[in-house]
Amino acid sequence: MRGGTGSARAARGRQPVIPDIRTAVQAALAGDWSPLLGTxxxxxxxxxxxxxxxxxxDLFFPGSDDPWISPEKVxxxxxxxxxxxxxxxAACPLPxxxxxxxxxxxxxDEYGIRAGLLASERSLLRQAWKQRRRSAGADVASAASRAA
Known part of the structure; x- marks a missing residue:
């Protein structure tokens, strides 16, 4: 019953159903941060x-997990x-x-497991986040200069 309600809600265009953190990460890497931030x-x-x-x-800091090593190698x-x-x-609620x-x-955070992702799996997402922040800062500066 709950699944039907969520599906109906998504169909009406309110809040998309995000099944897991990896789906939200993929959306963010594609430039849509709303699933991650919205959940x-x-x-x-x-x-x-x-x-x-x-x-x-220490359980969440595996010794060989570095941002520059491939997740497969880790x-x-x-x-x-x-x-x-x-x-x-994986047992954590999505929010x-x-x-x-x-x-x-x-x-x-450059090291450690976060939200079920190894440091090496978060590396591209960290870069995208920094770019997003830079773009947001540039947009604010541009709006301020137009207002002045």
């Missing part, structure tokens, strides 16, 4: 609902040791995972 949990206590809350932070090197942190992230990823982008 992110608001408020300052969002992390209270995260599955990683209270866990050892997965080969780390093997099953990635299962636990990635499964915890929490989206907010986790947005916060990682805002803080320019």
């Amino acid at each position: 992110a949990m608001p408020g300052k206590h969002w992390a209270d609902n995260a599955r990683c809350t209270g866990r050892d932070a 997965r080969r090197r780390q093997g099953s040791s990635l299962n636990r942190p990635l499964n915890l992230c 929490v995972a989206s907010r986790c990823l947005v916060e990682a982008l805002r803080q320019d």
Whole structure:
């Protein structure tokens, strides 16, 4: 029943149904940040609902996960040791995972697993986020100069 309601809502053009964080990431990489930003949990206590809350932070920092190493290489090197942190992230509600990823982008977190994405998987998204921020800053500066 709930799926039907969401589908009807999407059909009316209100809020798109975003099945998972990777779909939101793909949309952002294509230039549409609304799925990621629109599903992110608001408020300052969002992390209270995260599955990683209270866990050892080292679990989310695999030794060989660097932004410049391919995700496949990291997965080969780390093997099953990635299962636990990635499964915890996968169990997070989408609004929490989206907010986790947005916060990682805002803080320019270069290392660690965020929202179920390895650092190397976030590398292109971090670049796109920085470009988005630069463009937004240029738009504000341009509007200010036109108003003056």
